[in-house]
Amino acid sequence: MHKNVLFAQSGGPTAVINASCYGIIKEAKKAGAKIFAARYGVEGILKDNIIEMTDIDDAALEILRYSPSSAFGSCRHKLKEEEFESVLKVFDKYDIGYFFYIGGNDSMTTADRLSKYALKVGYDIKAVGIPKTIDNDLPFTDFCPGYGSAAKYVASSVKEMALDSDVYDKGIVTIVEIMGRDSGFLTAASALAKDEVIDSPHLIYLPEVPFDENEFLKDVERAYSRKKKVFIAASEGLKNKDGQYAYLREGTADAFSNLQMGGVGKYLENLVKANIEKRVKSVELSILQRCAAHIASRVDNDVAVMVGADGVKYAMEGLTDVMVAVVRTEQGFKTSTVPLSEVAGKIKVFPAEWIDNENRQVTREAIDYMLPLVQGEAKVPYEKGLPKYTRFI
Amino acid sequence: MHKNVLFAQSGGPTAVINASCYGIIKEAKKAGAKIFAARYGVEGILKDNIIEMTDIDDAALEILRYSPSSAFGSCRHKLKEEEFESVLKVFDKYDIGYFFYIGGNDSMTTADRLSKYALKVGYDIKAVGIPKTIDNDLPFTDFCPGYGSAAKYVASSVKEMALDSDVYDKGIVTIVEIMGRDSGFLTAASALAKDEVIDSPHLIYLPEVPFDENEFLKDVERAYSRKKKVFIAASEGLKNKDGQYAYLREGTADAFSNLQMGGVGKYLENLVKANIEKRVKSVELSILQRCAAHIASRVDNDVAVMVGADGVKYAMEGLTDVMVAVVRTEQGFKTSTVPLSEVAGKIKVFPAEWIDNENRQVTREAIDYMLPLVQGEAKVPYEKGLPKYTRFI
Numbered sequence: 001m002h003k004n005v006l007f008a009q010s011g012g013p014t015a016v017i018n019a020s021c022y023g024i025i026k027e028a029k030k031a032g033a034k035i036f037a038a039r040y041g042v043e044g045i046l047k048d049n050i051i052e053m054t055d056i057d058d059a060a061l062e063i064l065r066y067s068p069s070s071a072f073g074s075c076r077h078k079l080k081e082e083e084f085e086s087v088l089k090v091f092d093k094y095d096i097g098y099f100f101y102i103g104g105n106d107s108m109t110t111a112d113r114l115s116k117y118a119l120k121v122g123y124d125i126k127a128v129g130i131p132k133t134i135d136n137d138l139p140f141t142d143f144c145p146g147y148g149s150a151a152k153y154v155a156s157s158v159k160e161m162a163l164d165s166d167v168y169d170k171g172i173v174t175i176v177e178i179m180g181r182d183s184g185f186l187t188a189a190s191a192l193a194k195d196e197v198i199d200s201p202h203l204i205y206l207p208e209v210p211f212d213e214n215e216f217l218k219d220v221e222r223a224y225s226r227k228k229k230v231f232i233a234a235s236e237g238l239k240n241k242d243g244q245y246a247y248l249r250e251g252t253a254d255a256f257s258n259l260q261m262g263g264v265g266k267y268l269e270n271l272v273k274a275n276i277e278k279r280v281k282s283v284e285l286s287i288l289q290r291c292a293a294h295i296a297s298r299v300d301n302d303v304a305v306m307v308g309a310d311g312v313k314y315a316m317e318g319l320t321d322v323m324v325a326v327v328r329t330e331q332g333f334k335t336s337t338v339p340l341s342e343v344a345g346k347i348k349v350f351p352a353e354w355i356d357n358e359n360r361q362v363t364r365e366a367i368d369y370m371l372p373l374v375q376g377e378a379k380v381p382y383e384k385g386l387p388k389y390t391r392f393i
Numbered sequence: 394m395h396k397n398v399l400f401a402q403s404g405g406p407t408a409v410i411n412a413s414c415y416g417i418i419k420e421a422k423k424a425g426a427k428i429f430a431a432r433y434g435v436e437g438i439l440k441d442n443i444i445e446m447t448d449i450d451d452a453a454l455e456i457l458r459y460s461p462s463s464a465f466g467s468c469r470h471k472l473k474e475e476e477f478e479s480v481l482k483v484f485d486k487y488d489i490g491y492f493f494y495i496g497g498n499d500s501m502t503t504a505d506r507l508s509k510y511a512l513k514v515g516y517d518i519k520a521v522g523i524p525k526t527i528d529n530d531l532p533f534t535d536f537c538p539g540y541g542s543a544a545k546y547v548a549s550s551v552k553e554m555a556l557d558s559d560v561y562d563k564g565i566v567t568i569v570e571i572m573g574r575d576s577g578f579l580t581a582a583s584a585l586a587k588d589e590v591i592d593s594p595h596l597i598y599l600p601e602v603p604f605d606e607n608e609f610l611k612d613v614e615r616a617y618s619r620k621k622k623v624f625i626a627a628s629e630g631l632k633n634k635d636g637q638y639a640y641l642r643e644g645t646a647d648a649f650s651n652l653q654m655g656g657v658g659k660y661l662e663n664l665v666k667a668n669i670e671k672r673v674k675s676v677e678l679s680i681l682q683r684c685a686a687h688i689a690s691r692v693d694n695d696v697a698v699m700v701g702a703d704g705v706k707y708a709m710e711g712l713t714d715v716m717v718a719v720v721r722t723e724q725g726f727k728t729s730t731v732p733l734s735e736v737a738g739k740i741k742v743f744p745a746e747w748i749d750n751e752n753r754q755v756t757r758e759a760i761d762y763m764l765p766l767v768q769g770e771a772k773v774p775y776e777k778g779l780p781k782y783t784r785f786i
Contacts, residue, residue: 069556163462164684
């Protein structure tokens with residue numbers, strides 16, 4: 001029976017993906033296993049680019065916990081059938097009996113396929129998926145770690161930009177482009193910015209609602225005639241009624257056929273400029289929204305640790321081919337498991353009933369869902385006035 | 394003798410401009426004067442858009458201190474000669490004997506002209522300029538409040554983006570466009586991101602050094618051939634050897650003939666894409682870098698309070714037509730004054746001797762200058778997981 005632990009990170013980074021590694025390492029240490037990390041996801045496994053983390057000390061581990069991005073590197077590699085054997089050879093070399101793949105939809109599919117291949121060829125492995133994505137689009141989990149921190153960054157930045165953008169006594173339209181691909185969760189988080197002082201965003205556009213240029217211009221015109229200052233939150237993945245992206249940056253798709261997003265803000269800016277108001281500014285939050293660990297949510301970081309640690313517990317109890325899911329309770333969050341095959345290839349979108357489409361807002365229920373995820377400030381260590389981060393690539 | 398206090402904010406907002414209002418209000422309260430604020434800078438004075446702040450309570454004052462952007466609104470209005478009389482009429486109506494104008498170069502010019510006009514017509518006023526700008530381009534002051542917090546945001550974000558941008562095991566060029574207009578101070582702050590883990594930015598381009606496309610491409614090629622991962626910090630105000638902006642967004646100039654900046658990142662992205670590497674990403678920090686109060690520097694916030702409070706002290710001692718200047722000492726920072734006429738119309742640029750042009754870096758001396766300005770975290774109040782801010786427009 002193989003007995004060591006290997007973990008790897010995959011897909012787009014988040015502000016708390018390393019907190020899950022922290023959870024895995026802490027828990028696996030208790031079990032006395034040797035702990036390995038693959039660099040650059042499954043690509044690192046294929047290339048035998050493996051480092052041992054068993055002896056990392058507590059101080060370094062604390063810094064890892066609060067470091068953004070994938071400290072062990074990432075990949076968007078789609079494993080081919082003929083590569084599974086190479087993976088298992090490397091597993092065997094390091095005596096790996098427990099494999100943890102931290103990622104989003106595509107990573108869960110990879111973990112599922114690998115797990116089934118291992119079963120078929122008789123390699124005994126417990127393979128567990130650890131959810132992570134700022135898009136919050138994995139099904140069967142209350143939320144995906146990474147989303148809470150990105151939501152906190154988006155809401156805080158929208159507050160700040162709302163105050164900044166209309167300091168002058170003249171009309172202006174401000175547009176902020178927010179990530180999330182085909183899922184509106186992250187853009188919806190902009191609604192958390194509203195309070196007794198800030199009434200932005202005035203208009204929210206989610207990819208779940210077909211985008212129409214004329215409707216958009218009518219919305220903006222109405223808001224503009226009322227206030228002369230309009231703040232708009234728009235998802236990068238807006239699609240028209242035929243399901244085509246409203247705007248796509250020219251570019252290439254990755255191995256999973258995911259197109260490169262970005263550019264919606266500029267597209268909407270040009271629409272407004274040509275039709276309504278010359279003073280219009282668009283801001284693309286770009287990679288800032290997924291790596292801003294300095295304003296990570298404490299709840300999100302805690303849950304990211306928990307899904308990692310509980311993943312190890314589940315695997316050591318004998319579970320395999322499952323993803324750790326987050327469950328919301330009266331007292332906070334706990335975990336359960338869901339078969340990887342049920343998760344693989346599925347996408348959760350922002351619920352239609354949470355969208356107030358007439359006013360281009362989200363409902364109170366949506367706010368109640370999001371609010372607990374942005375609570376508390378993660379205790380990022382500072383050195384010489386700046387956050388102190390680490391990485392292992 | 395007029396006895397009340399009026400302050401106003403002008404020009405681009407910062408993360409700590411309201412901390413100076415906090416300082417003014419706190420100090421003026423001690424003197425027992427009535428305290429007024431003009432909304433939207435001198436435009437608010439001309440329109441008699443004045444609010445009284447004398448009775449603001451301590452709790453509200455604390456929130457004001459940590460709120461970003463100009464809580465009383467701003468303007469870019471250049472006072473015409475014939476408007477000075479109207480200004481003094483409003484001053485007289487509110488019995489204003491002390492006027493504080495918080496702003497950058499243009500605001501200091503306005504305060505200087507107003508002060509001289511008042512002297513000429515025999516209106517007794519003490520007019521004091523309070524420095525504020527993320528560009529850090531005011532002369533005769535060690536630094537400008539607002540710069541320290543913007544520098545902290547830039548350095549922290551560059552750290553985070555550096556970790557985020559090269560997680561994949563393949564070549565990439567990342568470009569971050571940073572504000573500062575004709576002054577390289579804010580872009581230079583990106584160098585603070587370097588530590589034992591992070592070696593970004595690999596190339597830094599300041600507006601003080603003439604920009605040449607061929608040299609740029611040679612720099613990037615050299616760095617790319619060495620590492621395959623290149624992180625570039627570029628100032629929005631890069632100029633070629635003829636003093637022309639390397640790239641300018643189409644648009645209009647403000648009343649002071651300041652052109653609207655922005656777009657250098659995309660311009661450099663296209664250069665790299667056409668000549669070196671297809672995987673290139675540019676990020677424009679845009680207004681985020683001047684309004685991110687959630688990561689404001691405590692030192693910067695403290696000094697912003699001090700220049701406001703000391704401004705009131707200087708005025709009540711009888712000084713007029715001066716700007717409060719920041720002075721660096723062994724123990725920290727204190728203030729002095731400099732005649733407004735010496736400041737008006739002058740711009741401080743990043744010192745040539747702090748630029749290591751061969752390596753496209755800044756020197757140790759530059760780091761030593763910047764580092765004290767980003768120390769400590771301002772105590773921004775949080776409510777329901779998000780920063781709590783206020784405004785009075």
